[in-house]
Structures are given as structure tokens and as C-alpha cells.
Amino acid sequence: MSPEARTALLRRRAFLKGAGRGLGAAALASLLTRGLAAAPGTLSPTHHPARAKRVIWLTMAGGPSQLELFDHKPKLAEMHDQGMPESFTKGQQLAQLQGQKLLCQGPQFKFTRYGRAGMEMSELLPHIGSVCDDICLVRSMTTDAINHDPAHMFMNTGSQIAGRPSMGSWVTYGLGTEAEDLPGFVVLTSTGKGRSPQPIAARQWSSGFLPSRHQGVQLRSSGDPVLYLGSPAGVSREAQGADVAAVNALNRRRAGEVDDPEIATRIAQYEMAFRMQASVPDLMDVRGEDPRTLELYGCQPGDGSFASNCVLARRLAQRGVRFIQLYHRDWDHHSLLKEELPLRAKEVDRACMALITDLKRLGMFEDTLIVWTGEFGRTPMKQGNKGPVGRDHHNKAMSVWMAGAGLRRGFQTGATDELGYAAVDNVCTVHDLHATMLHLLGVDHERFTFKFQGLDAKLTGVEPSRVLKELIA
């Protein structure tokens, strides 16, 4: 248990003593097992020493094109506008290209070698390129799903069936959180400027069959940052506090009469809610940040941008939040790839670099796991039936990168075939990614289970999956 969590626990105990009505063991157990945000998880201690204390997951919702960003295919350029050899595509899943003539589509942007590692990446990512000696790039990721909604579900929950817990919920269930006055699993979304982005569903951060307190809490850039966080108009902080105190005094009195352990939990949750009403606005208020920091990220306070969310992610990490997930929408380039992709890249490139640089400056890079993924990749085939050229959904190959938390630096692994159609070397699955992330958090994915429908349900499902040990320093 961290010192912070211990303090929290002691405070709770003192509080209970103060309640003084002999709530007893059952109440304390209820409080510890279902109550507070700042509480240890079920895996205490972890299966093995953790390399990562927390996760920041950057999700590029819509499916960014690896063929323009990370996976350079000169042969595809040579074959541009020629028929895609049937040997690649026969009998395979297609999304919007069903029934279309399949033509090769060469990369639309140049690639450059970056860093000491000479990592080949797009000209669209100069800033990520500038920190590529800190990242670990996987070009051979695959997924099972080919449509957005199921693919997001698979990426977050390891299953395409609704109702499973997302990874953030699993992680806070297992590891608890060190955040005193904040939820353990926080979600932030931002949207690219201009087009009509793909929807994302709240089920992507649902706790599924795990206890609801592990569900992701969305922090919003406008209105109440947490739903219903603000006191009603005309109710001062002092008045709110007085009401909460009265509710708790009456609940405490009731607890003395009926000995229902849920009452002690409810009292603690009202205290927590009241503290959140102050702590969340404090978290969201970035005006105290050094202007140079905001400049590094490239954002203005309160602009709701991906870059702003990266600043908030860093602030959440500093406050002990266990799992932070950012979504940046509008990477679904069926069309206008050449026009739109540079805009999306620009919206995230600098901020990703800044996040890594900032965490290094604060000495937190070593124990923070950063993950950058879409929900699937894009086809080497051209899509021209939706306007100016784009690429379709693709599940045979995508690129993801990770950084921090004991991962190798400036490391690249995995490869696709010469046309970038399918991962062929060191093929990785989403379950492998999950297993690896859990491993870095000190968790053996095989032993981390929750009873559901009679099964010891796991994030990594029933098929064998492996920890990508080659990525770990």
C-alpha cells in the first residue's frame, strides 16, 4: 500500500471510530471493499513487481492509417493503382470495399528516419519522431474486428460482446488507486476539427460485470467536468457542506439503530463526493501551469483539445489516478486521406512528444505506461467510392506504440508483408497487448480473473496470449 493510501485508510478508520456506534467489522469490510476510490485493489500485493504504476492510453478513434504514419511500404508505391494481388485478399474480410475493385494505394506521405534508432516514420510526425528514441513501435498488431464499435469493444474489453469490463476497470479492480479525491479510472475525449467523426459509446469505459465503482468517469471539457459535479445555482460551498454534514449526521444516527454496513459506505461516499466538488475543478484549472509547459504541449487552457487533455492526463497521473484514457476522434479516413490525415497528425503529434518530455522532466516516465493505438488499421487498397481517395478498415495489420514503464527505448518490432496487407513477422494480437500491459503493471493475466457466468473470466479471454517480453528492457 502506498503511503497515501495508508493515510486514507487510517483516516477512514479514525472516522469510523468517531462514528462510534459500533459499526464493527462488517461495516469496515464494506467500506474497504466497495467504498472508496483511494483503496487498494484485490491484487495486493501484485503478482510480481510492477514496472508501471499507471497507464495513459491514447486512443486514436476511427483507425489511423499505419501506411501513412508508421509502416513504410515502397513496394506498395510501385504498385500504385495496379490491382491488389488476389493472393492477399481472397476470402478475407472487407468493410466498405465489399464488391469493389481492389487497387493498390501507395503511401500518400513521405517517410523519414528519426533518432539514433533510425526509426522510419511519417513526415507528418516530426515531434513523435524527435522522441522516438524513447518509444517502442510495434508494426505487426492485428485485431479480430473490422467495424468501429466491435473493434473498440475488442480493444478495450478483449471481447466483441457488450457487457465485459474495460481494461481501466480491470486495472482499478486489481490494483485500486492512489488518488485521494478522484476516481481511479478517468476518460477524456476530444474531436478533430472539421468532419463528422465516428461515435464512441460509454460502454468503452464500462465496468461490465465488475463492481460499478470501477467504471471510467468521463472528465468533460465544458459544463460540469464530472456529471452533476457542480452544486445547484444559489447553493454556496458552505451550504453544500452543511447539507452533506446533516445528511451524514442523520445517516450515522440511523446506522446506530439498524447496523446496515451500506450506511457507513454511503457516509464515506458523500464525503468523497463533497471533496470531489473541490478537487476536480482544481485538477481542471491549468492556469497555474508554467506557460512554457502549455507551450510545449501547444494548447490554451480550456480549449478542449487533445493537447489540453494530455496536460490533464499528466495532472491526473500526478494525483495518483491509475488509468487515464484519452480518445481523439476522427481518424476514419475512407476519403480525404491526403487532406485530413495531416490535420489529425498535427493535432496529436506535438502533444504526444510533450507528454513524454514532461513525464521525463518530472521523473514519472519510468513508471508510467503510455500506449498509442487505434481500434484497427487501414487497407493498403484504395477506397475511392466515398469521394477523394482514402483507405478502408483493416484488421490484419496496424501499428501501435508504447513508451515508459520499463519498455525498451528506440525499439521497433514486427513487420507486415511487402504490401503492408498482413502482419507476418512477430504477429501480435490485442490480447497480447493486454497481457503485456498487465504484465508491466505487475499482473499475470492468466491469474487475474473474476467469476462471471461460471467462468473465471479474464481480460485476455480463453485463447492463449503472450506477454510481448521482447518489448521489455
Place this chain on the structure above:
Amino acid sequence: MTLLPLILAASAAAPLPEKVDFNRDVRPILSENCFYCHGPDASHRKAKLRLDLRDSALAKEAFIPGKPEESELSKRLDAEDPEERMPPADSHKKLDERQKAVLRKWIAQGAEYRQHWAYEAPVRPAAPADSAGVDHLVEVRLKELGLAPGPEADRRTLARRLHLDLLGLPPTPEAVDEFVNDRSPDAYARLVERLLASPHYGERMAVTWLDVVRFADTIGYHSDTPRNVWPYRDWVIRSFNQNKPFDRFTLEQVAGDLLPDGGREALIGSGFNRLLLTTEEGGAQAKDYQQRMLTDRVRAVGAAWLGQTTGCAQCHDHKFDPITMRDFYSLGAFFADVHEPDIGRREEGMLVSTPEQEARLAELAAATAAARKKLDAAYPSLAAALTAWEAEFTAPETPAKKAKAKRKDPDAALAAKAQPILKKPADKRNAGEKAVVRDYYLSLHPEALKQERADLAAAQKAHDAFRAEIPKTLVTAKAAQARTVRILPRGNWMDESGEIVKAALPHYLPQPKFEGRTPNRLDLAQWLVSRENPLTARVTMNRLWMQLFGTALSKNPGDLGAQGEPPPNQPLLDWLAVEFMDGKWDLKRMVRIIVNSRAYRRVSTATPAQREADPYNRALARQTPVRLDAEFVRDNALAVSGLLVTKVGGPSVKPYQPDRYWENLNFPVRDYVHDQGEAQHRRGLYVWWQRTFLHPSLLAFDAPSREESCTERTRSNIPQQALVLLNDPTYVEAARAFGAAASAQSGGDDARLGWAWKRALQREPDAEELATLRKVLVERRAAYRADPEAAKKLLQTGLSPAPKGADPAELAAWTHAARVLLNLHETVTRD
């Protein structure tokens, strides 16, 4: 943290039973630790050994009945060599000493097997009739455990419990007083009857069922767009209120379209088959979604009626239960004839009109037809003008690049269609072509037949507008062609190598023979509620028990299989199941039997001895306090405040919701506009159910998204619940209305606070409670008098107007006192 293992250790140390019972004591151990590799799933079976069947286990010499020490099974459990030891290390399973002792004793006693308890037909145990039967069977179990039943709860608690359990609404203080003062011996039974006859009974019962069938207003996947189904929700409410027998209730839902005596009501019920998740995503593939929808339906039927986790058999034979992949896909094949587009927008559904609406719609259709006839009759008068026009006509130039834009313009489209025809000689044109030319002429000459055309347009518009207002609902209709269903190896829809299967009932359950024909959905529905089926009545009674006691008799209501729980009081569950079937599936009768029992009426507080001996109250020496379900948290606050609109049924409603909560929805982008008027204060079960973004106040209190069948809600206790009750405008407005009502009572502060207390909790406050609440009122009153602007701001929350002429500071202060009451744990708890 050290406490939890202690609790577990206590149960592990329980003494061994005199006679080991296979289903109660042994199967759970084997299922949890052995069946994964030595169970029903052949593809994963190790060493060709299966332990779920006695003959197979004996054939492989897994044990020697009567000789535990010589049996391979017990040797393996204690083997020193990790290679030999079972379960193996990589299974992460481990038997404790008691479990090993149970297995040894079972072998010593002959290693008898029994059919899994839930697959044997329930047998009525000896017990008196009616509620006394429940009490007899509960008390037998209590005696076994040496537990004394608790006393009956006081009348106020009973009245509150009954109202919340049967109606989902709190009683008024007057109703409680009436009951408390009614000293006649049947006062309680009469209260039960009054509540069972209330139209709100159906609303309460519907909430549980709507979870089970995953009822929602939207399609679920991707764009999560609306569909028309709310009349199905009203059908459910109506069915419970009319006490439709549960067998008929089942038939109408699964096969309402196939019932010879079905009619419109049964068709609305058949909307059940349409409640699944569907997609409108571009690029979705037909076969992928055919597979998703088939599996979705099988899981729902499995959960709702059979209490079986059928979903496990989508990719492999079930690990613990005898459900094979063939069973799974054969069950899916029953639904292969249901019309369901693979991808895209659902149809608008069947019109659910009142007789008046039907008559009016017919009138409007007749008026439209008459106007059309009049116009048709007038066409010949155009002949001369048309000929003259055509003689002079030259086609206008259409620039090629504007062609696309023109296609969207109906006039331009008409022109494009007419121009080639105009090149033909008039006498070579067919009737259709002549009509096109005429319509083109009319489009260029707005003055021609102006009146006739205007009349037709107006009639059509009136008809369409009226039709649009009539409720519509998705129902089951036969697909033009039934879908082919095959076993999909590993659940992979791209693998078409699997065998094609026809509809068939799960092979391991008792069933009729369908000689020479393939059974259809009606056969399935009839089998679900047949006497042969050992599951449906148990599943239904188990769920009902959960609704009335907080925990089901077999604690996982979605799984009565091997990994579920053998009910600690199986005779009670079986008695209820048989009673239910013998009583012609009369649900109200079963509710009546249960709530009239002494077991139901006990206090919910535990003595230390009870808590020690039975921490989870499985033996039922007492009742259990339960936090209200999400919808009833809302209903309770609205009812107490006096804002609740008690109208039953109708389109789903949209209460206040935070701005931009739907910002991540698209196709189309949607603004949430909350309702005005009475729709704002309807019960929670009518709230618009947006699957991907369920209303956040309901979500905070564990309402499920209903993307999958939900047989049991989690009951969490999280900070978001405090934020909702404190800050959601719905609750602030309720506090405001409640406070205003209290302040308008006669008497001083204490009398008025006492009135409010009684409305919220149906009991008097004690002196300390009253003092705490008085302090809130007095302090706020002083603060708002000093800052009347703040008071005015608070009073603006919500649509309902503040009483005219009242002092804002006074009203605001009372709002706070009311708000404290609405936030109490006791207020949102049914004791």
C-alpha cells in the same frame, strides 16, 4: 483487509455433512476445479477423462467407490509431484482441505452421481398450502441451522416495504396511518390486494422484465439510433396488470405471430424478438451481423427463461454444462424465420392505433383518394394545352457538371426523365410515359389544375401528418426466406465449413418428440412453459424471490447450471416452481403467497447471532435492507415531492440531462432536448433508454444499458450517487417542490419539518433528528435572507414554478431541509 479471509475461513471450516449430497456438496467442487479439462467440452478434454458422467469416470478408473484411499482422484489431489497433482498449477485452481475431505467422504459413501439439480423436474415437497408452505420450508431450514426467526416488522415498515416492492412507489403517510390503525385481522392481506390491483404494480414488475429482455429505445451498435418499440414496454406493463398467465406471456413474446388466436396484442408482445442489438454502420457485413444477432437471441432466451449461460457454447461446447455448440446453433435456428434486416435502419413497425385513430386514418385515406380521383378526372382538360406546349417545346441545356445536384431536385429529375420521351412521337408513348410528360408539363405550369393539385396535396399532407402521430412498434414477421444456420467453428462467421442445423431443443433437457417435422418458434415457446421443462418455473420464481428478498434462492439468477449455486433451500424453490405451474402460471398469486408469508414480513435488522451464523441472510431468519433500483430512486423523490405524474404508459420521456452528454454520438449528431410539461415528471421506467449513453442518473444507480440481458443488477454505493441526489436538477427541483409544500403546512418550524419527515419516511423524527434538520433550516434561512439573490437562483432550478408571493429566502431554506431528507440513506432504502 484481514477481515475478509477470516469470513471465508469460517465457512471453509464448516463440519462435513453426515451424508454427502452430490449436487449440493460435490458437483460445485468438480465443476469449479475439474470440468474445465474433464467436463462436457470434448475439444478441450484432457486424458480422455470426463468427470461429469459417472460411467465415463469409472471406465477411466478415476475412483473406486467405497475406497477413497485407493482412488486415483484422491491420490492426485494430494500428490507431491507437481506433474501428478490435480488441479495442475497452471489452472490456478486449488482445493482446500475441506473440499478434499468432501470428495473423499463422497467416494467412501459410494461416489453416487445425480442429475444436475436444475435439470430434474421439480417435485413438490410436503408443505401446507399457500403462504404457510413458504414458512414451513423456511423454518425447516432455520431449524437445521439452529437459527431462530426474527420478529415481524412494525406496520410502518411493512407498509413501506410492500409499496416499494409491489409498486416501486412510497406510501403516503395517510396510507400508512390507515394500515397502522386498521386492527382487523386481515388488514395486511387487504393491503396486499389493494396494491396488487394498482396500475403501478405492472410498472414495477415491468422494470425487472425489461432488464431481462434488454428493452431499449435505441439499436445499440455504432450510431445507436432510435427504433420504435415503446408499445412493447406498455404491453409488458399491461400484461402484468392484467395478470396474463406467464405461459401466455411467454407464447406471445416468442411466437405471438404464430399464435392462431394471436391478434394485435400478441403481435405487440412478439416485439420481444426484435429487441436485440442492430447496426447501421457502413461497411458492416451481413453475415457478421447475422451471426451476432443469432447469438444475441440465444443468449437472451437462455437468460430470460432457461437460466442457462448458453453464450459459452457459441465457440465451443460448454465447459460446465451439457450445452453443446449444436444445441446453441439449433436454438438459434428457431429464430431464423424472423424478419430482421442484417444491416441498416429497422422498418417503422406496426401501427398501434386506437379504434378512433383507425377510423380517422381511414377517413383521411378516403379523402386523399377522392382528391386524387378528382385530379385524374381533370387531366383530359389539359389535352389541347399539352399538344400546343409540346409543339413549341425545346429542351433546356443542362450543363454536365451540375447533373449530380440536379438529380436531387425532383423537378430536374422529372425533366431528365421526360426529355427522352418527348423525342418519341406522342402516339408511340405508353400510359406511364404519357403520365411523365403530363407531370413535366404541370411542373412547368403551376397555374394548370391548380385547385385540384392543391386539394390532393393538402389531403395527402393531412393523412401523412396524422399517420406520423400514431404509435408504431416493431413486431415479429416472417422473413421472406429463412436464414441458413450453421455451426460456426470457434464462433467464426467466416468459416462456413460447419454443418447446417435445424431448429432443435437443447438435447439434455426433457422434451417432446416432433415426429416428421422440424419444430418452430411456437413449439419452442410451448416447450419453455411446458411441465416437462424443469427450468422456466424455477428461473421465474428465483427472480421473483430476488425482487422480494434482495437475494435469489439460487443466488445467481442468470445461471442455474453447474457453475451456479445449488439453492441452499432447494425444497422451497421447487415448491414455488410447482405451485406456480399448478396454479396455471398465475404470477400475482405467487406474489401474494410470498408477501403474505411470515418470512417476508420479518424485520430486516439482524441480531449479532444471526449475522454471525448467516452473514448473507441465505436462511431467511430476517429480511434484508435493499437500496432502491435506479428507476425507483427517481420515482420516490418525485412522489414524495408531489411532482410525480402517475400516468401509465406512452412514449419514452426525456428528463433533464447534462448538456453535451451525447456529444460522442454520431450519424446523426444529436441534441438532447428535455421534455416540457408533464413528461418531465414521469416515472423512471419511461425514461428514454439510450443504450450507449444511458441517462446518467439512472446509470449512477446501476440501471443496465440493456445491451445484453441483465438478470441481476449490481447494487453499488458510489460517490456519483451522492452527486446525483445532491445536484441533478431533477432532485433539486423535487427538493424545491417538497420544501415549498412543507413550508405551506400549518404550524411552526418543528411541525412543518415533522410533516416533511413523515412524507419522506412515513415515520416521526426523534428529537435529535428533528434538531439536525431544524439546524439546516435555520442556518439557511439566515444565509438566504442576507443573500436573497442566491435564493432566487436556487428557486429557478426546474420547470415547475415556485409558489407565487412566497418569500424566496424562506422557500430556498425549506428546499435545503427537503433536500437533506431526499438524500438520506433511509429514503432510498427499502428496509
